[in-house]
Amino acid sequence: MAVVKANAYGHGLAPVMDALAGRVKMFGVANLAEAREAAHHAGKTPIFLLGAALPSERAHIVDEGFVPAVSSFEEAVAFSKLSTGAKVRVHFVVDTGMGRMGVCESDALAVAERVFAMPGIEVAGVCSHLPVADDDDVFTRAQLTRFHTLVTAMRERGLPADALIHIENSAGFIAFPEQAGALVRAGLAIYGVAPRAEFQSKLRPALTWKTRVLLVRDFIAGRGVSYGRTFTTPAPMRIATLAVGYADGYPRQLSGRGASVLIRGQRCAVLGRVTMDQIMVDVTALPDIAPGEEAVLLGKQGDEKIPATDLAERAGTIAWDIFTGIGTRVARVPFDSAVSSAQDSQ
Numbered sequence: 651m652a653v654v655k656a657n658a659y660g661h662g663l664a665p666v667m668d669a670l671a672g673r674v675k676m677f678g679v680a681n682l683a684e685a686r687e688a689a690h691h692a693g694k695t696p697i698f699l700l701g702a703a704l705p706s707e708r709a710h711i712v713d714e715g716f717v718p719a720v721s722s723f724e725e726a727v728a729f730s731k732l733s734t735g736a737k738v739r740v741h742f743v744v745d746t747g748m749g750r751m752g753v754c755e756s757d758a759l760a761v762a763e764r765v766f767a768m769p770g771i772e773v774a775g776v777c778s779h780l781p782v783a784d785d786d787d788v789f790t791r792a793q794l795t796r797f798h799t800l801v802t803a804m805r806e807r808g809l810p811a812d813a814l815i816h817i818e819n820s821a822g823f824i825a826f827p828e829q830a831g832a833l834v835r836a837g838l839a840i841y842g843v844a845p846r847a848e849f850q851s852k853l854r855p856a857l858t859w860k861t862r863v864l865l866v867r868d869f870i871a872g873r874g875v876s877y878g879r880t881f882t883t884p885a886p887m888r889i890a891t892l893a894v895g896y897a898d899g900y901p902r903q904l905s906g907r908g909a910s911v912l913i914r915g916q917r918c919a920v921l922g923r924v925t926m927d928q929i930m931v932d933v934t935a936l937p938d939i940a941p942g943e944e945a946v947l948l949g950k951q952g953d954e955k956i957p958a959t960d961l962a963e964r965a966g967t968i969a970w971d972i973f974t975g976i977g978t979r980v981a982r983v984p985f986d987s988a989v990s991s992a993q994d995s996q
């Protein structure tokens with residue numbers, strides 16, 4: 651399952667889905683509004699709603715043929731009542747440790763058995779979610795074992811043989827591929843970023859976030875830069891103003907955290923606070939730089955790179971948050987990866 655919620659992790663829903671159509675078993679989105687947008691690009695591939703549905707959304711989900719995740723007996727009853735001839739296909743969610751959705755593990759078998767017998771419903775999948783796949787191997791391994799044991803018991807109580815079993819997110823299937831089940835829900839990994847640093851060499855990031863130099867200005871020593879005057883030039887400096895700010899999703903939390911951007915393959919330090927629409931960077935070492943020049947905020951330029959995980963760490967957050975925070979003001983430009991990797995190697 652390709653997880654394309656939140657505008658395909660900020661990468662742009664249409665190009666990502668068009669690239670993956672026909673190559674994945676399902677698409678995963680957060681909610682009904684996202685499912686409707688995804689439906690334009692999904693072809694015949696089913697769309698799964700990862701999040702819980704509002705009661706008022708259930709009839710639309712059934713009418714429009716999306717696959718809901720069911721977290722309780724009552725929810726299953728509500729979906730079964732909406733069936734008009736054809737059975738409503740749902741996935742049954744078990745809470746094996748995430749504490750967010752699903753029937754609690756201890757009740758799951760008894761509830762599932764009643765749902766399997768319910769008219770109007772087909773349990774086309776059983777799933778769960780891993781809360782610590784990226785940092786607690788002991789818990790995760792035990793959780794995976796408990797889940798698969800439960801699924802085996804469900805098979806003896808009426809779970810259809812072809813039901814899709816899924817529990818692993820990116821961190822899960824990269825670290826525990828042998829316990830994957832029939833399907834994995836791949837989010838971060840399909841965008842080329844590993845949730846665990848030791849696996850990054852297997853992946854190539856899909857996204858580069860760029861902006862341009864708006865102004866280049868020469869400062870004497872002792873001038874303040876940006877709100878709060880948290881940075882003062884210690885010596886004469888050449889400073890570029892760039893067209894990006896926290897309104898674009900460049901985190902304001904990066905202010906004063908040693909972040910940099912890449913211009914002409916060189917690191918240029920971000921100076922002072924990130925403002926809503928602009929940041930200032932040190933280009934003293936690049937004397938002939940001019941407005942219009944490209945700056946890389948995230949990704950590769952020349953031999954240097956700024957991984958999403960680095961930016962996230964400096965901002966006190968995670969790569970998922972950086973990607974999904976990239977604002978609507980930032981244009982998504984699909985490019986041909988074969989062409990770009992040829993250019994990379996030149």
Ligand SMILES: *Cc1c(COP(=O)(O)O)cnc(C)c1O
Pocket residue numbers: 653655700779818819820821835836837838839845
């Ligand atoms: C978002 C999401 C995923 C994808 O997680 P990644 O860590 O990005 O792979 C998988 N499963 C569920 C239920 C999700 O909400």
